[in-house]
Amino acid sequence: MSSFSFILLLLWLHVLMPFNVANSDEMTNMEDGELLGLFEVMGSLLDDDSTWAQMHPQPCTNTPWPGIQCELMAQEDGDNGQQDYNPTIFHVTKIHVGSDILTPPCKSNATLSSNGLMKLTYLKTLSIFDCFTTTPYSLSSSLFENKSFSSLEHLSLVSNPSLHGDIPSSLGYVKSLRVLSLSQNKLSGEIPQGICGLVNLQQLDLSYNHLTGSIPQEIGNLKSLTILDLSYNKLEGQLPASFGQLQSLQKVDLGSNDLIGRVPQELGNLSRLVLLDLSHNFLSGPLPESLSGLKQLEYLVIQENPIKTGLPMFIGSLGRLKVLSFSKCGLMGPILISLSNLKNLTTLSLDNNSLNGTVPSSIVSLPNLEQLNLSQNQLSGDLLVSQEFIRRIGMRLDIRGNNGLCIKNITSVEAKNPFCVSSRSRTSGNNNSWGEEEHQDECAKVNSTLHQSNWSSRNHYGYGIGFKQMLVFLGFLLF
Ligand SMILES: *[C@@H]1O[C@H](CO)[C@@H](O)[C@H](O)[C@H]1NC(C)=O
Ligand SMILES: *[C@@H]1O[C@H](CO)[C@@H](O)[C@H](O)[C@H]1NC(C)=O
Ligand SMILES: *[C@@H]1O[C@H](CO)[C@@H](O)[C@H](O)[C@H]1NC(C)=O
Ligand SMILES: *[C@@H]1O[C@H](CO)[C@@H](O)[C@H](O)[C@H]1NC(C)=O
Ligand SMILES: *[C@@H]1O[C@H](CO)[C@@H](O)[C@H](O)[C@H]1NC(C)=O
Ligand SMILES: *[C@@H]1O[C@H](CO)[C@@H](O)[C@H](O)[C@H]1NC(C)=O
Ligand SMILES: *[C@@H]1O[C@H](CO)[C@@H](O)[C@H](O)[C@H]1NC(C)=O
Ligand SMILES: *[C@@H]1O[C@H](CO)[C@@H](O)[C@H](O)[C@H]1NC(C)=O
Ligand SMILES: *[C@@H]1O[C@H](CO)[C@@H](O)[C@H](O)[C@H]1NC(C)=O
Ligand SMILES: *[C@@H]1O[C@H](CO)[C@@H](O)[C@H](O)[C@H]1NC(C)=O
Ligand SMILES: *[C@@H]1O[C@H](CO)[C@@H](O)[C@H](O)[C@H]1NC(C)=O
Numbered sequence: 001m002s003s004f005s006f007i008l009l010l011l012w013l014h015v016l017m018p019f020n021v022a023n024s025d026e027m028t029n030m031e032d033g034e035l036l037g038l039f040e041v042m043g044s045l046l047d048d049d050s051t052w053a054q055m056h057p058q059p060c061t062n063t064p065w066p067g068i069q070c071e072l073m074a075q076e077d078g079d080n081g082q083q084d085y086n087p088t089i090f091h092v093t094k095i096h097v098g099s100d101i102l103t104p105p106c107k108s109n110a111t112l113s114s115n116g117l118m119k120l121t122y123l124k125t126l127s128i129f130d131c132f133t134t135t136p137y138s139l140s141s142s143l144f145e146n147k148s149f150s151s152l153e154h155l156s157l158v159s160n161p162s163l164h165g166d167i168p169s170s171l172g173y174v175k176s177l178r179v180l181s182l183s184q185n186k187l188s189g190e191i192p193q194g195i196c197g198l199v200n201l202q203q204l205d206l207s208y209n210h211l212t213g214s215i216p217q218e219i220g221n222l223k224s225l226t227i228l229d230l231s232y233n234k235l236e237g238q239l240p241a242s243f244g245q246l247q248s249l250q251k252v253d254l255g256s257n258d259l260i261g262r263v264p265q266e267l268g269n270l271s272r273l274v275l276l277d278l279s280h281n282f283l284s285g286p287l288p289e290s291l292s293g294l295k296q297l298e299y300l301v302i303q304e305n306p307i308k309t310g311l312p313m314f315i316g317s318l319g320r321l322k323v324l325s326f327s328k329c330g331l332m333g334p335i336l337i338s339l340s341n342l343k344n345l346t347t348l349s350l351d352n353n354s355l356n357g358t359v360p361s362s363i364v365s366l367p368n369l370e371q372l373n374l375s376q377n378q379l380s381g382d383l384l385v386s387q388e389f390i391r392r393i394g395m396r397l398d399i400r401g402n403n404g405l406c407i408k409n410i411t412s413v414e415a416k417n418p419f420c421v422s423s424r425s426r427t428s429g430n431n432n433s434w435g436e437e438e439h440q441d442e443c444a445k446v447n448s449t450l451h452q453s454n455w456s457s458r459n460h461y462g463y464g465i466g467f468k469q470m471l472v473f474l475g476f477l478l479f
Contacts, residue, residue: 041116070092073089075088093122093124095127096125098130099131111137112128118146124151124154127156132160138163156179156181158185166189171194175199180204184207191211191213196222197218200224205228206233208232211233215230217240217242228251229252231277232257234258238262243264250272262288268291272296275297278301279302282305283306284307285307328352348373370392371396
């Protein structure tokens with residue numbers, strides 16, 4: 001066998017069994033400096049720091065550890081430049097440390113070793129999960145200076161309750177970054193300008209921290225961004241118009257901040273956007289008609305903002321919408337009949353607004369609707385719903401707290417909703433429509449007492465019906 005095909009075989013084995021390739025020491029060396037760097041990094045994070053190196057003297061080959069990944073790479077030309085001498089070498093490309101890898105656990109005073117990390121020049125992924133939990137730890141600016149992390153593409157420091165302090169602006173030096181997730185820590189201060197220079201960044205997740213200040217205008221430089229999640233912080237100020245430049249965006253979650261002002265019309269440029277969550281802010285209306293340009297939008301979550309207008313006309317043109325939530329937005333006026341264009345809609349939440357008038361019958365015949373909350377409005381009339389609809393939607397129908405809005409075809413399942421009391425049977429009977437011209441006096445609000453019940457509990461978006469919720473719901477039906 002020629003040495004070339006032997007290398008191919010080795011590479012192939014490496015793909016199958018990344019950790020168990022090695023029998024030939026010559027082929028599986030690591031550089032000493034890199035190995036020492038790895039020992040330093042692991043020693044500064046893990047309990048039993050001295051024993052980790054002893055237990056895993058060859059972490060890429062004979063003594064692997066589940067959180068380490070290595071790749072076999074062609075060695076850079078050495079001094080003696082001989083082609084057939086030691087042509088490949090292992091480099092550490094991924095470190096994942098966290099509570100999901102049980103032994104050894106992170107030590108209480110875990111830190112990131114700058115010195116060690118500087119020697120891991122082939123590292124592509126660094127992921128620290130649920131590790132900084134006791135002794136307060138903050139990211140030093142120098143960690144990302146001096147050309148360390150020259151290959152890093154994925155940095156994930158997630159769910160570390162004692163990770164606090166600022167996000168260092170020097171992160172902007174790590175130009176190779178594609179994914180940056182610093183979610184669920186106690187990071188504070190402003191979003192540093194430096195981050196806005198990471199032109200290769202595809203995913204930025206800073207959610208669930210204590211970040212303040214406004215979203216920098218320069219965020220518009222992140223042209224590769226597909227996912228942006230800044231939710232659950234204390235960000236304030238207006239949404240920068242530069243958002244409109246982020247044409248690759250597919251998911252934007254800015255929910256649960258202190259954002260104010262109007263939604264900029266440039267947002268309508270994001271033609272690939274699938275999810276837009278602006279919930280729980282202080283954004284005011286009207287929403288720009290340009291949002292009709294969001295042709296891919298499936299999730300639009302505006303709930304709990306002081307929008308205080310009518311339902312926007314453009315909504316009916318967003319044909320892909322699955323989830324639409326305008327709960328607690330101060331909406332006024334009628335429920336637009338154009339909502340019935342949204343054939344893919346599964347969740348419609350218009351509760352706790354000031355909507356009035358009758359409910360278009362076409363809404364309750366939307367073929368995929370599984371959750372409809374119209375409670376706490378000033379809607380009226382009686383709602384003739386099909387048995388099929390009732391079976392599909394079950395307890396996720398809520399029309400309580402309106403001006404005489406009631407369900408015509410009552411069944412046991414939706415008994416908490418007010419139902420219409422009428423002895424007169426309709427001649428128009430057995431179809432899915434209901435007479436919008438019917439007299440209201442035919443319809444009485446028998447029990448619209450709003451008692452906070454445990455109806456289908458919603459996830460924090462109130463989106464769709466999760467599998468778990470479906471089980472809870474089925475369980476309810478059975479017992
Ligand atoms: C971390 O704590 C251990 C004891 O748990 C101690 O021996 C060590 O010196 C501490 N390291 C640092 C950097 O404080
Ligand atoms: C980075 O360089 C600065 C000055 O050049 C130095 O003070 C600092 O210690 C270096 N950081 C690391 C982690 O080596
Ligand atoms: C972005 O939207 C604004 C306002 O809607 C528009 O004037 C501009 O031409 C759009 N830019 C691009 C690149 O589509
Ligand atoms: C509705 O959903 C189906 C299945 O996901 C999809 O094929 C269809 O294109 C959607 N309709 C619209 C208008 O987007
Ligand atoms: C409706 O929203 C208001 C604030 O917007 C709140 O005070 C009230 O409790 C909400 N009602 C229900 C039933 O959630
Ligand atoms: C709805 O409320 C508006 C005022 O907010 C009023 O002008 C309009 O007549 C009402 N419509 C109905 C059908 O009650
Ligand atoms: C209303 O209920 C009656 C009696 O159960 C049924 O015959 C009728 O089909 C229902 N109407 C609709 C629209 O489902
Ligand atoms: C509908 O909305 C109201 C008010 O926002 C809320 O209290 C209720 O739990 C919701 N109902 C359902 C079935 O989700
Ligand atoms: C429902 O029945 C009424 C009266 O029979 C009829 O005028 C109406 O067109 C029907 N609607 C549908 C959607 O079939
Ligand atoms: C409405 O329902 C609630 C809860 O089931 C009950 O406590 C209350 O007495 C009912 N009110 C009327 C008028 O039936
Ligand atoms: C809601 O459910 C929880 C547990 O499922 C229960 O402890 C609580 O009493 C319920 N609350 C109401 C208002 O029914």
